Amino acid sequence: MMDAFAELERHLIHQRTMAGLQAARAKGRRGGRPTVMDPDTLAAARARQANGQTPTQIAKALGVSRATIYRYINHESA
Template identity: 65%
Template sequence: MAVIGYKRVSAKAQHAQLQEDALSAAGCSKVYEDKASGKNAERPGLLAALDYMREGDTLCVWKLDRLGRSTKDVLTTAEVLHAHGIALRILTGTLSGTYSPKGEGKFFFTMMAAFAELERDMIIERTHAGLAAAKAQGRVGGRPSVITEDVLTVAKARKAKGESITAIAKALEVSRATLYRHIG
């Protein structure tokens, strides 16, 4: 009976060291990882973990939202695990412990999965509200544009003379996509 870990971070630039440490402390003999958004259906690390595991094994995750953000997705994964005789252990959060799809345990797990999805939706809502408030105050997020008014004037003049976007981009040391975005 093996304890197999699964960790997931939402962006390629994020690191899962906290999850890694917790899974190691929980005695996971092998850990699978995905670097993808929870809403992303493509999770090769989770699929590999599920393929590797056998009846009697335990899938261990740091927190419920690492398994998936959609209530349906989390419950479907939990049911697949149970159908194959694989336990689900959650290390932290309100639902820490081992998942049992029976009676009160199933009801509690379903409610926690719904709350995890609600939390994700609220984070998205707050993020969008914050971005809208910043935009209303004239602040714009993201990296500063490499296209200044001078560069744009030069680019438009070269384009008017019939020079290709590729040649202009190379000469001005900007990407073709950036030029297309600014001069069409």
Template identity: 50%
Template sequence: MAMIGYARVSTVDQDPQLQLDALKTAGAVRTFTDHGVSGSTTDRLQLAACLDHLRAGDTLTVWKLDRLGRDTRQVLDVIAELTNREITFRSLTEGLHTEGPMGKAMLTIMAAFAQLERDTMLERTRAGLAAAAKNGRKGGRPLKVASKDAVRARDLVAKGITPNEIAKMLGVSRATVYRHIREDR
């Protein structure tokens, strides 16, 4: 009869400490944490380890529902698995739990809203990128190498200079050099 926590951050740069502190304060005796994993990803190693660790009578606790997953079906499938194994679920921020029919109904509604929020965000992002492209702007990360330097890198490779040496000359990583060499092929 233990409270087990699960935390997740979407990028390796994010810090899960807020989630970990909240789970500890709530009484989690152990917490599993996925770093740099999207909520829409089904292959989350620490979530799998957490689910494997849970036993009947335990409670899986998350800081916020979207930490468990962003897709409604995915969240509800995990909750159904927990219910079948006699494990309860609790989300701290929303105050949701699977104890009783009202808790289960609210959980289903909140999972749908979490997915709606994600779908709306993706839709806005796509619309913004399309509008930028229409105005001649390209989304994404700025290039580290100007087109003249990319041509120069290809010429240097053709002359037998190694990508390591070219990277030092241009002040970029070897991977950047390889990327520009590949674009030519």
């Protein structure tokens, strides 16, 4: 009997969560972590790479991590 109530409660929580997310999306909100590489920053990174700068130099100049530079540059070239 307790299992049935727990399952019902879990289902209700799930429905309320999904309704809340849907309402937030309708208001234009998005979840998740914001991106650091917008199109302008990515263009600057590509230009610096074309000038022969290393990923470490690019990351320091743009204020992002080296892993971010590798992720976006390698993603674009793949």
